[in-house]
Amino acid sequence: NEDVVIVGLDDRFQxxxxxxxxxxxxxxxxxxxAGLAQIGALKLAAQMKLTGGGE
Structure with missing residues (x-):
C-alpha cells in the first residue's frame, strides 16, 4: 500500500x-x-541604469 498525491489544475491531473x-x-x-532572485537583480540593475545610480 503506497501513499499517493493527486495534483492537477482544471481538467488535468497526475x-x-x-x-x-x-x-x-x-x-x-x-x-x-532562483528565478525570482534573478528577476529582482535585473530589475534593480535597470532601475540603477535609469536613475544613473552606481556611477
Whole structure:
C-alpha cells in the first residue's frame, strides 16, 4: 500500500508517489526562488541604469 498525491489544475491531473512528489516540489520551488532572485537583480540593475545610480 503506497501513499499517493493527486495534483492537477482544471481538467488535468497526475498521480505521484508521495516521496517523489515532495522531491519534485522542492526542486521546482528552488528553481522558482532562483528565478525570482534573478528577476529582482535585473530589475534593480535597470532601475540603477535609469536613475544613473552606481556611477
Amino acid at each position: 498521480i505521484w508517489s508521495k516521496d517523489k512528489h515532495a522531491a519534485r516540489r522542492a526542486e521546482q520551488r528552488a528553481l522558482a526562488k
